[in-house]
Amino acid sequence: MLAGRAWVGGRLQTVEVGVGEDGTITALGKDLTGDRRHDVGQSVILPSGLDVHAHFREPTAGERVESVDTGTLQAAYGGIGAVVDMPNTDPPITTVERLEEKRRRAQGRLAVDLLLYAALTVPERVPALARVAAGFKLYLSPTTGIDPPPRPERIRPLLSAASVTQLPVAVHAEDPRRFRPTAGGGDDGTVAWNAARPPEAEEAAVDGLLMDAPPGLRLHVAHVTLPAVADRLRRAGQSFEASPQHLLLSAGPGADARWKVNPPLRPPPAASELWQRFRSGRVPIVASDHAPHSAEEKARPFAAAPSGMPGVETMLPLLLARVRESSLDLPVLVAAAADRPARLLGLPQGRLVPGHRANLLVVDFRAVTQLRAARLHAPCGWTAFDRWPAIFPAEHYLDGRAIVSGGEYVGAHDGRVVRPAFAPGAARPATVEGSEASRAGPGDDAPPGASARR
Ligand SMILES: [Zn+2]
Known part of the structure; x- marks a missing residue:
């Protein structure tokens, strides 16, 4: 068992976290009986994070800079216990055969758990894909391999087909009809890129989605960059995410192509207003x-x-450092990085409650380091957050087994390909109670810790 200050019931309490043979949390309390008591001292025990949006680039024809091995290893170091891998690969994951091949190839190579999304391109393929996929990704603007995006009148049938499956549908929401390619044709960086893929493109795509989404759809809008769009989605009760780059960086003169992302970084007012919404629990x-x-x-x-x-x-370490600086509250971060993603994905984790998997982090908030690319584990060898303050978890447990200890990976690459408990054909463990709650999305106004008291 782990003993120390833990994030339980929406607050930090000194408790013992009992872990069963099956890797689940068996009990939380004082003076638990059991073997091997590990006192974490001044550190804090948190649920490990879930990242609902990553590109590990498999398969990719030709050279690639990432793989599921290296991607999940970075996740383990960064305190992320499960990652959604996106389907816009080369070739794209648009068929059951490609999805099953990707799942087969991942076995035995995963440092943390992986969820595989399929591309949402043809309504007729959805039922079969839903028996293997963990969710769907819909691209409304051109992306690798999946080209061209669906015409506007094709979006509603795609969303309707997906809604029957219960699986989450993540959407890259930019309307390419609003792009102004000539504005980004030069080489003047992030300011021009913001003009080329302007805010109107994101606003128009999200407005269209909200009109086309059937009521039962588990919709999730990827990388929202605009405060107004965040407010609109929140009012509509829909799930969405923001990314550290859009929360912490902004478009400005002098930024080189490392800062080129889609949707673009926005100018400072939008970025700082998005951060304000995030820190107040509205993302x-x-x-x-x-x-x-x-x-x-x-x-x-x-x-x-x-x-x-x-x-x-770097996502969680950057934000843990913000908690240390008192510019972000811990409950807001735990809800956004662990609890709500687990509910969206129907996984029995994300909170410290009996029955959930013992996917845990031990974080020493005094251990602030400076991010340096050379100390990270990314094969690409660079980060946009060079020299930013960060706090990496000292320990990371998957099903109660240490995968990071003393800040070093000690796991056995025995992460699994997992699916939502409510997925078609999935065995539904009795411990997953999040499926109904996640439907309510962010529309419920409960404080971030409230769900833990249920
Ligand atoms: Zn993406």
């Missing part, structure tokens, strides 16, 4: 949109460089 989920490219690719002229940046290893 339900934080997700990395980990999308690494090699330093060489990112050294190209801005217009020619690919979009995306690494982030699965």
Whole structure:
């Protein structure tokens, strides 16, 4: 068992966390009987995070800078116990055969758990894909391999087909009809990129989605960058995420192509207002949109460089440092990085309650370090957050077994490909109670810790 200050019932309490043979939390309390008591001292025990948005690039024809091995290893170091891997690979994950092949190839190579999304491209394929996938991704603007995006009148049938499956549908919401390619044709960086893929493109896509989404759909809008869009989705009771790059960075002169992401970084007012919403609990989920490219690719002229940046290893450490600085409350972070993602994905984790998996972090808030690319585990070898303060978990447990200890990976690459408990064909463990709650999305106004008291 682990003993120490733990995030339980919406507050920090000194407790013992009992872990059963099956890797679940068996009890929380004082003076638990059991073997091997591990006192974490001044550190804090938290549920490990879930990242609902990453690109580990498998399969990719030709050279690639990432894999499920290296991607999940970065997640383990960064305190993320489960990651959603997106389907816009080369070739894209648009068929059951490709999805099953991807699942087979992942076995025995995962440092943490992985969830595989399928691309939502053809309504007729949805029922079969839903028996293997953990969720769907819909791209409303052109992306790798999945080109062109659906015409507007094709979106509603796609969402209707997906809603029958209960699985989450993550949407890249930018309307390409609002893009102004000439505005981004030059090499003047993030300011021009924001003009080329302007706020109107994101607003129009989300407005359309809210009109097209059937009532039962488990909709989740990826990487919202605009405060107004966050407010709109929250009013509509829909799930959405913001990424650390859109919360912490902004468009400005002088930024090179490493800061090129889709949707673009926005100018400072939007970014700081989005951060204010996040820290006040009005952004339900934080997700990395980990999308690494090699330093060489990112050294190209801005217009020619690919979009995306690494982030699965640094998301939680950057935000834990914000907690230490008192610019972010711990319950807001735990809700956005662990509890709500677990509910969206139907996984029995994300909180310290009996019956949940013992996926735990031990965090020493005094151990602030400076992010340096050379100390990270990303093959791409760079980070947009160089020299930012960060707090990495000292210990990370998956099903009660240490995968990181003393800040080093000690696991056996025995993470699993997992699916929502409510997925078609999935065995539903009695411990998952989040499926109904997640439908309410962020629309409920309960304080972030309230759900833990149920
Ligand atoms: Zn993405």
